[in-house]
Amino acid sequence: MVHYKLSYFPIRWAGEVPRQILAYAGQKFEDNRIQQADWPELKPSTPFGQLPVLEVDGRPLGQSHAISRYLARQFGINGRCPWEEAQVNAIADQFKDYLSDIRPYNLVKMGFAQGDADQLYTETFLPNFKKHYQFFTRFLKASGAGFLIGDSLTWVDILIAQHTSDLLSDSGSVFATKDSIIDEFPELKAHQKKIHAIPNLKKWIETRPVTPF
Ligand SMILES: N[C@@H](CCC(=O)N[C@@H](CS)C(=O)NCC(=O)O)C(=O)O
DSSP, X not given: OOOEEEEEOSSSGGGHHHHHHHHHTTOOOEEEEOOGGGHHXXXXXXXXXXXXXXXXXXXXXXXXXXXXXXXXXXXXOSOSSHHHHHHHXXXXXXXXXXXXXXXXXXXXXXXXXXXXXXXXXXXXIHHHHHHHHHHHHHHHXXXXXXXXXXXXXXXXXHHHHHHHHHHSTTSOSTTOOOHHHHHTOHHHHHHHHHHHTSHHHHHHHHHSOOOOO
């Protein structure tokens, strides 16, 4: 049996989608959470000096989206044909652009930078959130099946549903916001509920370590 070891810091962030793909697939894996004090010694041995890293029978793979794509392909949630795979990649790349656009806000919310969180919320987060959730809504409407691409689950459903869930007012996340902003995107709200009701994902979410992001 293949041995999967996912190394990341003890937070959800970039490690959470690979973890959820493994959980969705019912795949046992080593959920290796690295404490900050242990990181400097480990860093030089990783492919790109960063985490997450997935080890597959000891072979390391870096970059969170590459890890997610690899796992998604193994477990049948990377799109059902080359066109769907390309669409999945497009959503994943667009999501990275979105994260890059809202990075100043995220860094302050996570406590990694100083700044006026309220001002960044209004000027940086909100316009970019609305812009991207309009894009994602179009994909959900085109699918008509409650998934972003095609008529079945792909890993970008897991990616976007986790982000939506972090924004909910009762999420316990540092990114929790007013429900009214999610209410403007009913398709995305229903999408999050649908994806997180998938039994293996529901179980993972209920039992995973509680962290602020
Ligand atoms: N593009 C990379 C970014 C990875 C990344 O930024 N990792 C951060 C944690 S989220 C990290 O390893 N920071 C520690 C360091 O750079 O020394 C990915 O998506 O995997």
